[in-house]
Amino acid sequence: MVHVLVLPFPAQGHVNPLMHLSHKLAQHGCKVTFVNTEFNHKRVVSAMNGKVSLEGSKVELISIPDGLGPEEDRNDLVGLALSMMRTMPFALEKVIRDINSLDGGRKRLTCIIVDTSMAWALEVVQKLGIKGALFIPLSAAIIAMEDNLQKLIEDGIIDSDGFPIRKGKFQVSPEMHTMDTAYLPWCCIGDPITQKNLYHYIVKLAQCSHLTNWWLSNTTYELEHGALSVCPKILPIGPLIESAKYRSMGQFWEEDLSCLNWLNQQPPCSVIYVAFGSIAIFDPWQLKELALGLELANKPFLWVVREDSNSINKLACIEEFQGTRAKIIKWAPQNSVLSHPAVACFISHCGWNSVMEGVSNGVPFLCWPYFADQLHNKAYICDVWKLGLGFEFGEKGIISRWEIKKKVDQLLGDQNIRVRSKKMKEKVMNSIVEGGKSSENFNKFMDWLKE
Template sequence: MGIPHFLAIPFQVLGHINPLTQLSNVLAKHYGCKVTFLNSEFNHKRAKIDESSSKMIKFVTLPDGLDHEDNRSDLSKVLHSIKSTMPSLLPKLIQDINALDFENKITCILVTVNMGWALEIGHQLGIKCAAFFPFSATSLASVHFIPKLMKDGIIDSDGNPIKSQEIQIFPNMPKMDPKHVLWCNLGNEFFKHLVQEMKTMELLAEWWFCNSAYDLEPGALSISPRFLSIGPLMESDNNNNNNKSSSFWQEDTTCLEWLDQQQPQSVVYVSFGSLAVMESNQFKELALALDLIDKPFLWVVRPGSNDDKNNAFPNEFHGNKGKIVSWVSQKKILQHAAISCFISHCGWNSTIEGVYSGVSFLCWPFFIDQFWNKSYICDVWKVGMELAKDENGFISKEEIRKKVEQLLGDEGIRERSSKLKEVTRKNLGEGGQSSKNLEKFVNWAK
């Protein structure tokens, strides 16, 4: 019997590619499995992946059907193009992979949500299937319960909220605003896709994994025996930078040397992930706020992160207390002793990286699951505060300055952040819930 051979297929956005890369690293490095990782040709080129860093992971590509200049931050467009292009090409790719190593053919296809079509192909070819949800178990629960939300009259058949009062999907979970459901702002087509996707997953994926830890979301993770935590997946930046995460932008490494020169717990870290776009005036206000705060700051301003294509800073912005970079290795930054707090969009990867690192959060959610993640940070775990918007949805520089001062002066938040870090990490240790779930999975694959 050969070793398990996984074909890992992420939806082609960084928030799916990175956690699946990390899971692949764990399967290869800790369990001796073989992994073939599928990227789009476009993303593989721009990710500059160092393939020599792991003997057990092989990278393959297929076209995503988009032109070079197409906007790949439009999720619906990416999704539609992938579904029109890749399914006809995948069977031949699987055949070619298997022909190269007849002893160790692909034994399991592992996809992230939105790539359910690959499970259908796997099923037709007699290959086992598993699904990985790179967001919280709470978000997974909301999608899992779409039929129930419709039946209870909370959303209509297009996924739009009908009722305005807060909902509780399951006991022991926080109450949520229905207008912040996972599919909000993504359109009716995306919602219909999601409904179909969950039917495919329920039918064909024998395992459902979340990049979470049981102690972070016990209510959501106890909904179904299918919901299994295997996180936090923080594998990739250890081990002398081998197996590092994919990145679509050049990472600035000078900021680590700069952080080494700062006082412990003094630096305000600001980053809004790989998709969020900030309105130009709000971007300028944030810059002025960072001048107002009497603290050093590290601000990630990725290309295209605000709607002024030039990333225009206001004329009166000095920025002399901080460092502005276009992209970083976030795990390394968050685990640096100089970081005091994290001004974040609350994407799930950023949330789990911050929790793992024991930092406190200042929450600035934009869309999708970020509002629910903010609820956990502020209301359930109590390791952060939310920035308040005025009646026009604008966050003032005074509000940012005031909240940073409040956050850094709150001993309770700091203590809870530190405690949550310890509790979360235990899930990965020997006998921890995440480790047990992964072990069961690998044994099944064998």
């Protein structure tokens, strides 16, 4: 039996698509060992009521230390990434050797699939002489740009520490759409020292990525033809979305399924779905403006407010709307929500996983990016694909209630955006049916695994 070890970067937007890929591998007969950090393993197992595998699933969850102490901040993604690169290779090698020695080697690993943000792990894979593959849970455009960092330096766009030399638009290649130096992912996180550290971490990842020829990506030719032509090594196998057959084993919080019954009671195409991913935290003033903006929009809304976001106690301003016209939950079964006929639009942080789920369900976006690659994803949605609108920041960097109402009205009143969203859904979903490009690419990968 083909046995695959899967190593995601420890963030919800990375774990989710890799878990969807794991379920897909299992459906094709593979055994999958899914490796979370110890911190996230506890969260996932708790959300699954203590289980490390589900009945009938060939996916098993195990854990590995991330190198941080119990009280250190796992939302400091740069600190977490650097800690893992320093401490995890030895632990990962031990896990692999232990698995390979079980039952006299009968459960040996066939291949190790690592998240592109963990590409340093391919050095361990190469050392042990095992097949390795890369998985990209970000846009192909970001990876194509990061694979051409030396060109950006030579063209005078960035310096050797990744900081922009000149501001404004640039192109990695004429085949790709324009990008903006203001949206360079490493320049959208923390202070200059953090940004410099992240840039050099990305340089290291880009180098390690070339230790394998298999770069699987949660995207499609229809969405990113230009980026894929610039970086032909990237093999699109998306969209990777939750399978109806398997309950996801990758959620950090338990999903509140009561929201689906609530959606059943709402008129078609009427609900504003609001979710900002697993990391974003809002200023109390901004939270209040968002709540009042949703009230002004006078539409039913479903709002996800994570338990760890310190926002639950700040929502008194909208508690009075909880009920017929509003539903506030701690975590949602997002793909099920986005596929529901009651949902009219998605107010999103524009993480790539959320982007792919929204596009795959034909839901128009209102874009509210938080950091990193999310700002570039917003440009894709609004400027390249034209499937949504962005918000304008006002006084003191706050998006006002009036701006929120204005953009909700504008989006829901624009039938062209809705038509484009439905057409894009058709195109991307056709890529995973039998004979579709993503389906064919996945089959190629499976053939290689079984060699």
